[in-house]
Amino acid sequence: MAVTRERIKPEAGKLVDMSWDPITRIVGNLGIYTKIDFDNREVVTCKSTSSMFRGYSVFMKGKDPRDAHFITSRICGICGDNHAVCSCYAQQMAYGVKPPPLGEWIVNLGEAAEYIFDHIIFQDNLVFVDFCEQMVRATNPSVMDKAEKTEAPGANIHGYRTIGDIMRSYNPFTGATYKEALHMSRIGREMICLMEGRHVHPSTIYPGGVGTVATPTLFTDYLSRLLRCFDFIKSAVAMNDDVFNFFYEALPGYEEIGRRRILLGCWGAWNNPDFVDYDYRHMDHWGNEMFVTPGVVVDGELVTTNLVDINLGIRILLGSSYYEDWVDEETFVSQDPLGNPVDKRHPWNQTTIPKPQKRDLEGGNYSWVMSPRWFDKRTGDHLALDTGGGALARLWVTALAGKVDTPFVKSTGSSVQINLPQTPNTPEQTLEWKVPQWSNAIERDRARIYFVAYSAAMAMHFLDRAMTELRSGHTKVFEDFEVPDEAIGCGFHEAVRGVLSHHMVIRDGKIANYHPYPPTPWNGSSTDSYGTPGPYEDAVSGQPIFEENPQESFRGIDIMRAVRSFDPCLPCGVHMYLGKGRTLRQVHSPMFGEHG
Amino acid sequence: MANVTTGRPYTGQDKPTHVKGIKEGNAPGNYAKMKGHNPDGTSTAARSTGVHTAGEEPIDPSMPNLSPA
Numbered sequence: 001m002a003v004t005r006e007r008i009k010p011e012a013g014k015l016v017d018m019s020w021d022p023i024t025r026i027v028g029n030l031g032i033y034t035k036i037d038f039d040n041r042e043v044v045t046c047k048s049t050s051s052m053f054r055g056y057s058v059f060m061k062g063k064d065p066r067d068a069h070f071i072t073s074r075i076c077g078i079c080g081d082n083h084a085v086c087s088c089y090a091q092q093m094a095y096g097v098k099p100p101p102l103g104e105w106i107v108n109l110g111e112a113a114e115y116i117f118d119h120i121i122f123q124d125n126l127v128f129v130d131f132c133e134q135m136v137r138a139t140n141p142s143v144m145d146k147a148e149k150t151e152a153p154g155a156n157i158h159g160y161r162t163i164g165d166i167m168r169s170y171n172p173f174t175g176a177t178y179k180e181a182l183h184m185s186r187i188g189r190e191m192i193c194l195m196e197g198r199h200v201h202p203s204t205i206y207p208g209g210v211g212t213v214a215t216p217t218l219f220t221d222y223l224s225r226l227l228r229c230f231d232f233i234k235s236a237v238a239m240n241d242d243v244f245n246f247f248y249e250a251l252p253g254y255e256e257i258g259r260r261r262i263l264l265g266c267w268g269a270w271n272n273p274d275f276v277d278y279d280y281r282h283m284d285h286w287g288n289e290m291f292v293t294p295g296v297v298v299d300g301e302l303v304t305t306n307l308v309d310i311n312l313g314i315r316i317l318l319g320s321s322y323y324e325d326w327v328d329e330e331t332f333v334s335q336d337p338l339g340n341p342v343d344k345r346h347p348w349n350q351t352t353i354p355k356p357q358k359r360d361l362e363g364g365n366y367s368w369v370m371s372p373r374w375f376d377k378r379t380g381d382h383l384a385l386d387t388g389g390g391a392l393a394r395l396w397v398t399a400l401a402g403k404v405d406t407p408f409v410k411s412t413g414s415s416v417q418i419n420l421p422q423t424p425n426t427p428e429q430t431l432e433w434k435v436p437q438w439s440n441a442i443e444r445d446r447a448r449i450y451f452v453a454y455s456a457a458m459a460m461h462f463l464d465r466a467m468t469e470l471r472s473g474h475t476k477v478f479e480d481f482e483v484p485d486e487a488i489g490c491g492f493h494e495a496v497r498g499v500l501s502h503h504m505v506i507r508d509g510k511i512a513n514y515h516p517y518p519p520t521p522w523n524g525s526s527t528d529s530y531g532t533p534g535p536y537e538d539a540v541s542g543q544p545i546f547e548e549n550p551q552e553s554f555r556g557i558d559i560m561r562a563v564r565s566f567d568p569c570l571p572c573g574v575h576m577y578l579g580k581g582r583t584l585r586q587v588h589s590p591m592f593g594e595h596g
Numbered sequence: 597m598a599n600v601t602t603g604r605p606y607t608g609q610d611k612p613t614h615v616k617g618i619k620e621g622n623a624p625g626n627y628a629k630m631k632g633h634n635p636d637g638t639s640t641a642a643r644s645t646g647v648h649t650a651g652e653e654p655i656d657p658s659m660p661n662l663s664p665a
Binding site (some may be wrong): 066110160206207208216217218295324354355356470471473474475476478482 | 599623626627
């Protein structure tokens, strides 16, 4: 794959190994191993590793397919509902059932609240720790001095006079924005609970519909909470723009942080009940009616918005991971329902064969994450797509596709317009997210808050439609179905941090094969069999270093900003606290990393 | 399966939870069988209560019938 930067060849002996394992403020065991050339102030190489094996695809076999969404929800402790919903989509395809419209609107409202909650807590409580006053003063004191003197252009919206004031509000545990964001994420969770019964693992989401009883009070309770979020969102967008634009100005060349070739994937979110029938044969049609358009963007060009093409292009390469190949194992699905051939490396045909071994970062295997790639049939390349932390790919694809057109959100072909209604403290506001020049750390972070606004505005549309159903007396939220003996299904959705797919094969009424592919295997994948690095590795390798600290007190803030911009989430292993400081841990090398 | 040496498993192989002959919640016809569910997707007070259902319907027939949860 083309590399975006010219690499400077370092002089021998000047490289310093720097590693962060585990990376903090994310979920899971992610390790970043780099070689840094301090003389040229550049990261020369980067390896991304995960030291944890989950095995969902192994133990899902033989289970009742109706349990799939309850079990796979447990994949993640923050976006479990995304998994449950995606699994229900796959099951609905396999069972041939379409939920009633009101059931679909309730799912959409729950998922909109999830995007609001999760993006806010990650952005303001985790990402902005890297951009807060304390951190910037510790890593780039000259930038902080400049921030104190720079007027904030959006002061009339958010009320902070200087960029330094905004950064101070991001200080963990004490800053005003940090504390308010915690409160907002709580409100978001309440909204999810109203629609999905429980957060993180929903109790009222099923294949065929929902168990939520639709009443006017349900929707007004949701609306009253949503309106409280709008005031926060309006000022948060202005603050984000001010801080990120300031970084571009204060540190010329900062666009290189986390920059990689524009290779973005989005699998679409929020089905439209007016069109969706969960029939694979019509997936291209109803996929294009989703309220976030699915698609693949390569070098700024929208390659496809067809979910069938997206599905057939998925390839799981072993890369540098601790697994055995499955070429000699069974092929479960040789053709899709449209008669298209399905590749042996497609999730429908994958068999997971773990092979634990010692980590070898020098040309060997070093991660439990395989290398999902998307086969570009135009060029024959296996593209290492990333999700841009979810929000960037969703906005980018939706903007270019020009298909979404609702009273609150409209795609223009080059941008996304978001209309936020008047709320108690703020007037009506129209935001416009424009396709940026780069796929880099700052734009991933900026897109995140715009997608919060997108979700909140879209939730207003879902509420309108749900209330219309209710006012006509339609209260049905669930459709009966039978589990077939033989069937296949696939679900495409967006977890908060990006693409999410569930592929299922049913035989004898039981699960014969099940493969969930969440966003972080795409973003955090290891170097693949063709030598193509995974997105984290690609984004960090060759990036310049702007941190002012010398080698002895180096914090690696630029590397952390690059990696965290992808919203990494490698769901964590279990540690059990037994009181009095005694911690019970089951350790099975190499699952807990080199230092575990 | 993987060539990995592991300890004795704590549990046996999972089996599907459904036993033939036992009623399934998702079985076709279940929704229609439940009281208060009309075939057109609307419902009546009988979906919320079994007591005095006739007296709990909307006072104006043109109003949507939205019984409480």
